[in-house]
Amino acid sequence: MVNVMDLLHYDPRCFDAELIPLEPDPPSISMAPISTSHPPPSVESAPSSRADVDVEELARYTADLEPAVRDLIREYHDVFPSSFSYAGIPPMHDVEHSIQLVPDYRVHHQAPYRLSILEATELKRQLEELLRLGFIKPNNFPWGACVLCARKADETLRLCIDYRGLNHYTVKSSYPMPRSDELFDRLLGNRFFTKIDLRSGYHQIRVAVADQPKTAFGSCFVHYEFTVMLFGLTNAPATFQRAMNDIFRDVLEQYVLVYLDNILVYSRTLEEHLRHPHGVLDRLRRHGFYAKLSKCRFVQHKVDFLGYYVSDQGLHMDDAKITAIAEWPLHVRVVAKFHDQATAGHMGFHKTLARVSRLYVWPKRKDFVKDYVAECPTCQEVSSANHLPYDLLQPLPIPKGHWQSISMDFIGPLLPPSPRGHDAILVVVDRFTKRARFVPCRYAISAREVVDIVFDRVVRDHGLPLSIIYDRDPRFTSRFWRRLHEVYDTQLRFSSSYHPQTDVHIEVTNRTLRDILRKIVRNDQQWDFHLAHVEIAYNHTVSPATGMSPYYCNLDYHPRVPADFLRRSQMHPDTSCPALDDWVAHMTSIMKTAHEHIVASQTRMAARANRSMMDHPFKVGDDVLIDARHLQLEADTLCKFLRHFFGACRILQGVGSDTASSLVSFRVKLRDYLRQARVHDVYHVSLLRPYGRPSERFVGRPYERPLPIMVDGHEEFLVYDIIGRRVTDDNPPHTEYLARWKGYPD
Incomplete structure (x- = not known):
């Protein structure tokens, strides 16, 4: 030419x-x-x-x-x-x-x-x-x-x-x-x-x-x-x-x-x-x-x-003479053919490498395919995790005394409701003595009614706690509760989103309560009449965490139950009153013993749990994917075909206790449509997955185009962000927006 x-x-x-x-x-x-x-x-x-x-x-x-x-x-x-x-x-x-x-x-x-x-x-x-x-x-x-x-x-x-x-x-x-x-x-x-x-x-x-x-x-x-x-x-x-x-x-x-x-x-x-x-x-x-x-x-x-x-x-x-060869996108097209196409199935590293190696050979092929599969956005959102769960167990700090820190949770709805209209149980546990209060209530109870129950069953007998740990129930996250804690100068703590293991003992208490009710409740469904008996039985039982019963740790004695009347020594109890100093020393010894047992219990529990866990790699500024199993983000998709993760989201800050050796929860930057849906932005590390953002090395790889949303018979696409705005010179002028569409590359 x-x-x-x-x-x-x-x-x-x-x-x-x-x-x-x-x-x-x-x-x-x-x-x-x-x-x-x-x-x-x-x-x-x-x-x-x-x-x-x-x-x-x-x-x-x-x-x-x-x-x-x-x-x-x-x-x-x-x-x-x-x-x-x-x-x-x-x-x-x-x-x-x-x-x-x-x-x-x-x-x-x-x-x-x-x-x-x-x-x-x-x-x-x-x-x-x-x-x-x-x-x-x-x-x-x-x-x-x-x-x-x-x-x-x-x-x-x-x-x-x-x-x-x-x-x-x-x-x-x-x-x-x-x-x-x-x-x-x-x-x-x-x-x-x-x-x-x-x-x-x-x-x-x-x-x-x-x-x-x-x-x-x-x-x-x-x-x-x-x-x-x-x-x-x-x-x-x-x-x-x-x-x-x-x-x-x-x-x-x-x-x-x-x-x-x-x-x-x-x-x-x-x-x-x-x-x-x-x-x-x-x-x-x-x-x-x-x-x-x-x-x-x-x-x-x-x-x-x-x-x-x-x-x-x-x-x-x-x-300059070899740049074109060094950046030749042939490898991307080859791997995409054996990984991204429908007949390839987005298989993992080993299976993709095996198919590529049948026909192609080039230096560092193994590393190239490994990085390509690791950065595939579709695989990161869909593939199941094949590693130990994040994170090493980080128990909550131990309270200093009785009823200074409590945990609350709801069990329900329990259908059909009892004859008195109760279909839920409010569980309140003192985190130091492990004493529990079980209160029957309605599952649709309001935040104000929850406050009334807490004041009637807890504050009246034990005083106002310094901190309260809830799960993400809307009745605990309402503005009413936040304002109440501001007035009484009480610290408000939440469990991580969809990770109740943050407060392990309340979950153990709930499980024990269900087991006892199954054993004593018959077909009359009057389970709320038995809650008082269940509460007494639970608080009389020795707690593995303290080495003593919640009643004894809290009251320094065991309240009498019908079985005590069978004991001759209890028919005529000793009416002598010990000296005040001896009583104070005795109570101090009980609290010290309880604290030592709680520390030992947490150590054993952490060692047992950490055998099947590993430390997490996350830090502020990382991009992560979030477990989507608890969120219905794709309403028109069959449950079995829902994607396991959504994102990517940027980690904004760490959230954790002052005594934890490492952060176990992080606050992330959610997209606008998730914030508008009031999706919580704090997640435990077990619900996060590192996101491998596609690098310039794989420019030209195919990407999955999200399906449009049908609105009034027309195809519409979700706007992820507004990048720019301009006004045209038309008469009359028009405003145009430069948008980044959700699911499409920049």
Whole structure:
């Protein structure tokens, strides 16, 4: 393929000609047929002009160079023209490009490719420019290649010529091209380098007059042929290399290496290197070749040459040349085919690796597949956890005395309700003595009614506690309770969302209460009549945590029960009153013993629980997924197919007791629609999963598009965030919003 626009920057030089300003009228392109009675102008009759040097640009470029280098460039300033201004074709060189055809060749002519209006307009503009500069001329011969357009990185169009038909019948040149590895071997031991890059080198060699018709190409406007050598011709590299070898034949591999239009001057000492570029530039001047100053490098310890960096330290690859290969997304597409497609099933690491390895091999394939699967958003939300639960058990701090800290919870609803209308039980437990109060109530009880019960059954007998631990029941999280705690200066503590193990003992008490009721309640459903008996039985039983019964730990004696009347010693109890000091010492001993037993019990409980748990890796600022089993986030999805986790959410702060060795709960930043649904934002670590945010390494991986929501028969999508806003210039103006859609990538 031929890049004809490179010819626009060519400007040859004539040493003896006088510079005469000309303003010729550019020829226009007409759709009328070309008359054969007027032959096109010959090459020899075309006027030429030498290239102009921009003195200001030359001074600006050489300002920061060493004086010796600056003097060198100024001496050979005519070899570094800033622009070309001429009419005609390049000057005659010793080497010209010829096109020799095989004996049984066939004239290749092909109808022009179809072009869009934009492409045809750009083609006409560039052809007029090429015709004005003399790079092309009208052609009446039967040869004809096709013109096509390729879009460049800056969205402009590049004109290319398809010479595959001509190249097929061209005798291939056997002129040898230099081996790059042999060229690099010649550089061993050299410390100074100068690189000279020719300006559009191919275009500085003309095509033999007899072979110019073979370069013809057709367009929708007219037929043209090239007068200069261009890219796309099969023997063009050999022709150019032969020209360069002829120019530098006496100094090749002494201090000059040439590969096409790349000239490298090398020397061991600085003194030698200041002389060698003179010889190179002098040869270019004598043979009429131009160099591009902006791409030349003078007296350097390190230069780029043939895709490598050459220096006195050795040879290494230019990173820019391998970026495309290093970032080639083939691996992503391959793994996506065996992991993300419906027939792949989003399998785990080992199964995905096994399928990929059947057909593909590349370095570090195992690590690539492992990271790819680990960062898959769908797998992170759906796959079950295969590790020990987070976190190591962190018991709550031990209270200082009786009824200073209590736990409360509801059991219910218990259906059908009892004859007295009770369908729930309010359980209140003193966290120090383990004494429990069981109060029958209605499950739909209000927050104010709960307060009345607490004051009647707890505060009246034991005083106001310093802290109360609840679960996430709405009756405990209401504004009424919060205001009550502010008035009485009581600390309000909550269990983590959907993690009742935060307050282990209240859960044990609830389980024990249910077991006792199952054993004593019959089919009459009057379970609320038995709660008093259950409470007495529970508080008389020795607690494993304290080593004594809750009654004895709280009251220093066991209240009498019917069984006590069978004991003779209790028929006539001792009425003597012990001394006050002895009673205080006795109570202190009881509290100390209870505290020691609670500490030992918590230690045993933590050791037993931690055998099947592990420490968590979370910290503030991490992205996590949240267990969704307790939340109905996808109303239209079957329960068995609900996703296990939702997110990702950012951890905002840690929430835990002052005595805990590590944080066991975290507050997270929920999305707006979850906050509006009053979803709590504090979660125990056992409900969290680390989120592997997709990295730029896997750009191009497919992502799952969420299904739309049907609203009034129309498909709607959830808005995750509003990024920007603008007002249009319409009349009347409209407000437009830039939105980030839920479930779609940024």
